[in-house]
Structure formats: structure tokens, C-alpha cells
């Protein structure tokens with residue numbers, strides 16, 4: 186299993202630890218850079234961590250004015266749809282902290298997978314000009330029960346993408362059409378943190394620990410650090 190593993194007691198401990206990791210990553214990045222550029226994870230797990238990040242004392246400690254917020258993936262739904270990752274992040278974090286509006290870069294999933302991917306690649310290339318690949322400071326990722334991460338699902342052609350930064354994909358679980366950052370982008374982040382919580386993820390983690398070729402286990406950090414932040418139920422040695 187690539188990377189380091191930190192096991193926390195439960196969902197609350199994972200949310201607290203994840204919030205602290207993000208806050209400290211921003212402090213570290215902003216000691217020698219003018220901006221902190223993060224890609225948020227979607228799904229349900231990160232919500233509690235985002236809420237803790239937006240609460241005191243972190244709300245006052247973090248220099249939100251120097252953040253650039255991106256998304257690891259998005260569902261092809263409208264921004265007010267309950268399935269929208271952007272909506273979840275806004276409710277839990279982005280509407281609660283003073284990040285300058287122009288510095289939150291949502292994926293316009295409502296445009297459909299291919300057009301949204303094209304637009305988002307333009308957004309990323311504008312944010313990382315003259316780059317062969319963008320180097321985000323921090324990428325947060327979840328893990329699906331089938332071993333997917335972001336919207337890179339098992340068997341997806343997107344897993345073999347080596348040129349584009351953002352692609353449209355299909356998901357076996359609804360919503361079916363998605364947009365996702367590609368592996369080369371995800372694995373070039375300075376820090377990659379998987380947030381894995383609950384017994385439902387134990388089998389996927391067991392398969393990754395056993396060396397199975399799943400989307401999440403394909404990430405090979407390029408000059409960065411990868412951390413699996415997992416709770417005890419997901420890390421259960423029963424697999």
C-alpha cells in the first residue's frame with residue numbers, strides 16, 4: 186500500500202484530524218507561497234471535516250484570503266442539486282469562510298461531462314500557466330466501496346488518461362455522468378490525503394492492502410506525500 190496510514194478512532198476523530206491536516210497544510214504552504222491551492226473531495230465523508238474547518242478556532246486561524254479552491258470531481262447536476270459536490274462544500278465550508286468568490290473554482294457539471302471537463306481544464310490551465318501539469322498543494326480524496334476515487338471508477342478509460350487534466354466519465358452509481366481530475370493531476374499534488382471512514386470501506390481497503398489494482402491504489406505520488414486517514418472501522422483487520 187503506497188503512502189502512510191493514520192488510524193483514528195471514529196468518524197468524529199477523522200473529521201477533527203482531517204480539519205487539522207488541511208489547516209496545517211495551508212499554514213505550511215503560505216509560509217513560502219502566496220497561495221494555497223486545494224482540491225476538495227466530494228461525497229459524504231468530507232462534510233464533517235469541512236464543518237470543523239469552518240468553525241472556530243480554525244476559522245480565525247486560517248488565512249482564507251489566499252486560498253484557491255478546486256474540486257477533485259463533480260457530478261453532472263446543477264449546483265443546487267443535492268448530489269452536487271459544490272453544494273456540499275458550500276454548505277459545509279465555502280459559504281462559512283471568507284474565501285474571495287473568484288477564488289472558488291467550481292466544476293460546471295450542469296454543462297455535461299465533456300463540456301464541463303473542457304471548461305474546467307481551461308480553468309486549471311489559467312490557474313497553473315506554463316505548467317506541464319498543475320501542482321496542487323493538497324488534494325483530498327474519498328474512497329468508494331468499489332475502490333474508486335474522485336470519479337475514477339474501475340475499468341474507466343479515464344484511468345489511462347495521460348494528457349488531459351480533466352475528463353468526463355461515467356459512474357455505475359447515480360448520477361451517471363461525472364467530471365474528474367485525472368490521475369496525473371491527482372498524483373502531482375504536494376500532499377494527497379484519502380479520507381476513509383466506516384466499515385463499508387473495509388473491504389475496499391483490504392483489497393488495496395492486498396495489492397489489488399483498484400483506481401485508488403493506482404495513485405503514485407510524484408514528489409509528494411500520500412496519507413490514508415482512516416477510522417478503525419474501515420481499517421478493521423478483519424478486512
Ligand code: 6PG
Nearest residue numbers: 227228229230327328329334335
Ligand atoms: C464523489 C466522490 C467520490 C467519493 C467516494 C466516497 O463525487 O462521490 O468524489 O469519490 O469520495 O464515492 O463517498 P462517501 O464519502 O460518500 O463514502
